[in-house]
Amino acid sequence: MIGAGLAPEQGPPFTAPLRFFLTAPWFLVAAGLLAAFDPGWTEGPLSPTALALTHLLTLGFLGMVMLGALTQMLPVLAGAPMPGIRPVATIGHASLTLGTPLLAWGLWRGEPAALLHGAGLLWLGLAPLLISAGLALADARRLDSVHAMRVAFVALLATLALGLGLAGWLADALPAGWRPDDPFIWLRAHALAGLAGWVAILVVGVAWQVVPMLQVTPAYPAWATRPLLVVLTSAVGVALLAPAPWRVVGEIALALGLAAFALVTLDLQRRRKRKLASPTLDLWRLGMLGLIGAVALFALPLPGEPARLAGGVLFLVGFAASVVIGMVDKIVPFLAWFHLRAGPGTSAGALPGMKDFLxxxxxxxxxxxxxxALVCLVAAPFAPALAVPGGLLLAAAGAVAGWNLARAARLYARHRR
Amino acid sequence: MTETGDATITQFLADDHNRCDDLFAAAENAVSVRDWASAAAHFQAFLEAMRRHFAMEEDILFPAFETRAGSGGGPTFVMRGEHREMNGLLDEMGAALERREQDAYLNLSETLLMLMRQHNLKEENILYPMTDHALAGERPELLGAMRAR
Structure with missing residues (x-):
């Protein structure tokens, strides 16, 4: 349809993505405080505290920002507005904000009621948002980034379905015929689909657009776009679904593919034309190093739980959280400026620039x-005393991020009046 | 792809976007080290490249597309509006450069870059492919006219 995605009314209202961006950092604060007050997470990735922390980070922080960003990116970059954006964003945001702490509490304290209510709330509240995003994705332009978003979206649905199943199993609430013979198969699939399928592939697809955009770098080489997506998608598929001896092939291909993505991104950033120092650039570079480190810790045959746990910290805090913060630091000031500029009654020249917002x-x-915080938290599985400073620093970093973004939103509101 | 017959509108104008980006970065890099003489020269080149790009679109491509697709109030309307926004920022950047106000320039250039690049993505992902489709028959003439600007 001619004009879809370019008509002014088809960008979402600022409040749709903004509410997600403003809430997310406070889940970093919650995760940091929990990591500091209960260092039991350093015992292993399946300890109750580690499970709670993982969900505060993945649902509360990463999922919150990523779903918020989709409401903006699908209409603007892919020409596919999400139907019913106002109510689905409001309900989806509320369910993440309320359901995530409930789920994390249930995992931490081993409370079946909290676990089930949290998982149920997340499913009910996210369903309209996911349906709306699914409809938009089906209708979107056939761009490489959109293909990556589609893969990530399917992986997210699988992650959430497996998560609901696991919550049911943990709470002993599954009907007899539904109980898994080996719940660790579900657990492995849940983690793989969530971390590789949703988080990593979404970051890859978004990077194709935003890395050249922010630093004026050359475009990604052709092999690192659709062919890489095919490799990553097949690798996740094989690692998830193939017979046991073949799964390792998928895992190796996934590790190599993600490492190649990180290396090519670092190379593009090194060749950037824009020489200005930028915290977002630093965060993206940290993120790519975190991804390489995480992949190495998972792929190398290192003994014991601490290495796996450190790999998880590198992936979630080092890779995913770093690039997400770097993005939000740019998106919120730009959208604030953009919506003020487009708003009625604002005059040119009188408006703050992006750097006045943040x-x-x-x-x-x-x-x-x-x-x-990252350095302390990665070392904490080997030296558990570092869990306390690491957690407190992560909480401080989250609070500063939350404060920075709230300040930008307040400046926007002041000029809006 | 120098021959007009082979190039697509998407490719031709996306290449011009890249040229503008390079000039943008050169001007900003000069401002960031307070090399004001070089900054002024690069900014002038950037400004001229931007004005030419807007003119190719607003005077040649958009009218042809609007005639063919009959959507004067649709996508090209939004693109023209964003051109106006960018022109406003370019004026302010020129003034900041004249006053040698580094912080003011870099604040504006940061804003312009985001506006410009998301604008370019919309054009390259959505609008240009639509014009290539709708204007396939008259593409060589349009490309020739845009090159002559």
Whole structure:
């Protein structure tokens, strides 16, 4: 249909993505406080505290930002507005905000009621948002990034379905015929689909657009776009569904594919034309190094739980959280400026620029806290005493991020009046 | 792809976007090290490249597309509006450059870059492919006219 995606009314209202971006950092705070007050997570990735932390980070922080960003990216970059965006964003945001702490509490304290209510709330509340995003994705332009989003979206649905099943199993609430013979098969599939299928593939697809955009780098080479997506998607598929001896082939292909993506991204950033220092650039570079480190820790035959746990920290905090913070630091000031500029009664010249909404100094301070927190948290599985400073620093980094973004939103609101 | 017959509108204008991006970065890099003479020269080149790009679209491509697709109030309307926004920022950047206000320039250039690149993505992903489709028959003439600007 001619004009779809370019008509002014088809970008979402600012409140649709903004509510997600403003809430997300406070889940970093919650995760940091839990990591500091209960260092039991350093015992292993399946300890109750580690499971709670993982869900505060993946649903509360990463999922919150990524779903919020989809409401903006699908209409603007893919020409596919999400139907019913106002109510589905409101309901989806509320269910993530309420359901995630409930689920995390249930996992941490081993409380079946909290676990089931949390999982149920998330499913009910996210369903309209997911249906709306699914309809938009089906209708979107055939761009490489859209293909990556589609793969990620299917992986997200699988992750959430397996998560609901696992919550039912943990709470002993599954009907007799539905109980898994080996719940660890579900658990492995849940983690693989969520981390590789949803988080990593979505970041890859978004990077194709935003890495050249933010630093004026060359475009990704052809092999690192659709062919890489085919490799990553097949690798996740094989790792999930193939007979046992073949799964390792999928895991190796996945590790190599993600490492190649990280390396090519670092190379593009090295060749950037824009030489200006930028906290977002630093966070993306940290993210790519975190991804390489995580892949190495998972792929190398290192003994014991601490290496796997450190790999998980590198993936979630080092890779995913870093690139997500770097993006939000750009998206919120730009959208604030954009919506003010487009709004009625605003005059040119009188408006704040992007750096008035969020200064480089504020973003850099946040990024430094994040880096120090990461170093402590990665080392904590080997030296559990570091869990306390690591957690407190992560909470501080989250609070500064939340404060920075809230300040930008307040400045927007002041000019809007 | 120098021959007009082979190029698509998408490819031709996306290449011009890249040229503008390069000039943008050169001007900003010069401002960031306070090399004001070089900054002024690069900014002038950037400004001229942007004005030419807008003119190719607003005077040649968009009218042809609007005639063919009959959608004067649709996508090209939004693109023209964003051109106006960019022109406003370019004016402010020129003024900041004249006053040698580094922070003001870099604040504006950050904003312009985001506006420009998301605008370019919309054009390259959505609008240009639509014009290639709708204007396939008159593409060589249109490309020739745009090159002559």
């Amino acid at each position: 200064s480089d100094a504020a973003a850099r301070g946040q990024a430094r806290l994040h880096l120090v």
